[in-house]
Amino acid sequence: MSRRHEIPATPENMVWGYLDSATKPVLEIASGDVVTLHSFPAGGKECLPEDRSLVPPEYLDALDTLVQGPGPHFITGPVYVKGAEHGDVLQVDILDVKVREDWGFVSILPLLGTLPDEFTDYETIHPVVDHARNLCVMPWGAEIPLEPFFGIIATAPPAAWGRCGSPVPRSFGGNMDNKELRPGTTLYLPVFNEGALFFAGDGHGVQGDGEVCITALETGVTGSFRLTVRKDMKLAWPFAESATHLMSIGLDEDLDDAAKQAVREMVSHICARTNLTRNQAYMLCSLAGNLRVTQLVDGNKGIHMMFPKAYL
Numbered sequence: 001m002s003r004r005h006e007i008p009a010t011p012e013n014m015v016w017g018y019l020d021s022a023t024k025p026v027l028e029i030a031s032g033d034v035v036t037l038h039s040f041p042a043g044g045k046e047c048l049p050e051d052r053s054l055v056p057p058e059y060l061d062a063l064d065t066l067v068q069g070p071g072p073h074f075i076t077g078p079v080y081v082k083g084a085e086h087g088d089v090l091q092v093d094i095l096d097v098k099v100r101e102d103w104g105f106v107s108i109l110p111l112l113g114t115l116p117d118e119f120t121d122y123e124t125i126h127p128v129v130d131h132a133r134n135l136c137v138m139p140w141g142a143e144i145p146l147e148p149f150f151g152i153i154a155t156a157p158p159a160a161w162g163r164c165g166s167p168v169p170r171s172f173g174g175n176m177d178n179k180e181l182r183p184g185t186t187l188y189l190p191v192f193n194e195g196a197l198f199f200a201g202d203g204h205g206v207q208g209d210g211e212v213c214i215t216a217l218e219t220g221v222t223g224s225f226r227l228t229v230r231k232d233m234k235l236a237w238p239f240a241e242s243a244t245h246l247m248s249i250g251l252d253e254d255l256d257d258a259a260k261q262a263v264r265e266m267v268s269h270i271c272a273r274t275n276l277t278r279n280q281a282y283m284l285c286s287l288a289g290n291l292r293v294t295q296l297v298d299g300n301k302g303i304h305m306m307f308p309k310a311y312l
Contacts, residue, residue: 002032002226007076009038009220011062014076014201018069019174020163021156021193025080028195031229033081038100039150039203040074041218047105049126054103059220070165073175075152075201081227084196089233090155092187092198093226097148102129104136104205104219113214114296127217129205136205136217144206148221151177151202158192166202168299169251173238176302177216177295179207180240180247187240188233198227211295237265244310246270249294250303258303259291266305274312284311 005027007013013026029035040059041047048055062074084090107124110116127136127144135143154173157164169176173189181187189196203221240247246269250262263282266289270281288311294302 017071077199078197080195089230101220104217156197
């Protein structure tokens with residue numbers, strides 16, 4: 001029988017701005033267990049709303065006590081999954097994600113975003129989260145439905161890479177900022193270390209494909225994940241699926257190369273699940289696969305392909 005665990009939203013269960021295989025696990029679980037964890041918004045005190053009563057005391061505690069690494073993201077973990085070894089795959093079933101704050105922030109920041117030379121009137125706004133109606137309300141009155149997800153879902157990077165800054169997504173996952181990684185989706189991540197060392201953080205209330213200004217609605221979220229060791233799978237890059245779609249994930253500094261990777265990965269996965277040739281899978285991707293820009297702002301840009309399972 002699988003067990004359920006919860007990681008409290010306290011500084012000792014988080015890191016700030018980095019992923020590192022040398023980080024001591026905050027929890028050890030069996031394969032197949034469910035973990036519920038919490039995240040805080042990315043950024044520092046400059047991102048907080050004027051009304052400090054909206055800010056959980058444990059978030060202020062984290063800002064005061066954690067030593068920030070090369071990135072702005074608060075990340076919970078790692079979780080040690082018994083039996084996971086280098087070369088395995090960690091199956092991450094995303095069971096639930098909910099916004100846990102009454103506010104979020106959106107920023108335009110120096111030298112960041114898609115158009116940094118054109119937007120130099122730097123600004124941070126604090127949309128209000130309306131939990132009853134499941135909306136965020138912009139300062140000018142626009143209302144946008146919440147679609148929360150974790151911007152960062154990862155296994156620990158290879159030990160030889162040392163401490164990796166949180167902004168750049170890589171083969172271990174990380175800051176993919178993929179809004180399709182929501183409840184009902186399963187993410188598969190390569191394992192590079194004993195125990196897999198699972199991390200999640202960087203809560204987003206809602207985000208458009210591209211995340212063009214540099215932020216989503218940065219906010220705190222709570223999520224539950226079933227973590228299962230897969231020894232029958234081999235992956236070099238993250239891959240995901242839902243009840244209806246396969247999702248390949250391309251990550252590269254060059255958007256064209258990210259797209260090529262997403263197509264290449266999808267062709268391989270289609271071939272692995274069918275008796276189609278590579279040519280046939282490639283043509284099928286051209287007719288039924290949809291390439292989408294995941295994000296343009298995280299160093300390694302993202303392209304993901306959504307392919308309907310109905311055509312397998």
